Amino acid sequence: MKQFKLICLDIDGTLLNSQHQISPSTKAIIQRVVNEKQAPVILVSARMPKGIRFLQRELNISQPIICYSGALVMDHETGILFNQTITLSQVQQAYDLARTVGAHMSLYGGDEWFVEESDEWAEQESAITNISPSIMKFRELLQRWGEENTGPNKILYMAEPGAIHRLERRLKSHFSDNLNIYPSKPTYLEIMAKNASKTSAIEFLCRRLAIHRFEIMAIGDNYNDLDMLKFAGLGIAMGNAPDPVKLSAAEVTLSNDEEGVAAAIQKYLPQISRP
Known part of the structure; x- marks a missing residue:
């Protein structure tokens, strides 16, 4: 064997x-x-x-x-x-696309999890992982990451399956050559750097x-x-x-x-x- x-x-x-x-x-x-x-x-x-x-x-x-x-x-x-991190310009474009379907967006960098506001999706994820996110406007977060010459390791979207499916199609039409995009379950869509x-x-x-x-x-x-x-x-x-x-x-x-x-x-x- x-x-x-x-x-x-x-x-x-x-x-x-x-x-x-x-x-x-x-x-x-x-x-x-x-x-x-x-x-x-x-x-x-x-x-x-x-x-x-x-x-x-x-x-x-x-x-x-x-x-x-x-x-x-x-x-x-x-x-x-x-x-491996995602570029800040990609984060901004992904943020704009998420707003078109009303999906929750979380950003993860190093050992930090950021949301713009606490909602039912953030609370659900917190209950699963036993971790609480930091609440911060993404505009300020991106500015900070820009000054530190870094970016997020992962973007997580959470929404109902129909919204996730629509968002996946839109994101792949924009980023299929530059980012890894896939659902980790019907209500979760995850994005990482292409490599x-x-x-x-x-x-x-x-x-x-x-x-x-x-x-x-x-x-x-x-x-x-x-x-x-x-x-x-x-x-x-x-x-x-x-x-x-x-x-x-x-x-x-x-x-x-x-x-x-x-x-x-x-x-x-x-x-x-x-x-």
Whole structure:
């Protein structure tokens, strides 16, 4: 059986169940992978760093984390390893387009989350991630980022599915050659720099860890996981994933409410017994 030396896990809808928790069995199996097989477990998410760090602590793992779907890679010891930002002119254009469909817009840079005002969407995201956003007019924020010669790692839109679908079409007609644009669920649309992807970040870490792509097991549940699932030696879709994601994966495991991550690890690392 193929020996996997690296496991890459998406978080929401994959590692976490629908109550946004890691089940005790999944936690125990991940800790056995790290301790018994000495295989790094990398959390790969569209989340910001502080939305991932507390899960690392819960799992008792300390590997680098991939944030914003690959736009930012951080190590707990040395800080930022890889950083891709969106230009401020692109942010302004995206802001103008979002207003045409009435979508909520959040901006993420480094370990900060910004909104112009708190609304039901911001409150929903805050409840999921246990993080509160900073409230700031984007005009002032863009001016600050301009002075610091930086920009956001991610733009997140939240709206009803119809509005998200319309916004996705409009954004892709403007930015398809310059930005990565994809829905992470029916009510969420995410934007990153064109060269930022979960795969590019995993490739970066593989070079640092001297691990080949065919030695990677990757597990995810949504469209922003597609590139990662295709890149890995074994890409596994969750049972709760949309059908196109399942069809693109090498295998489908159980859902996140049925401990699909634990089941996949147990199957392909059979020496790791279920607690």
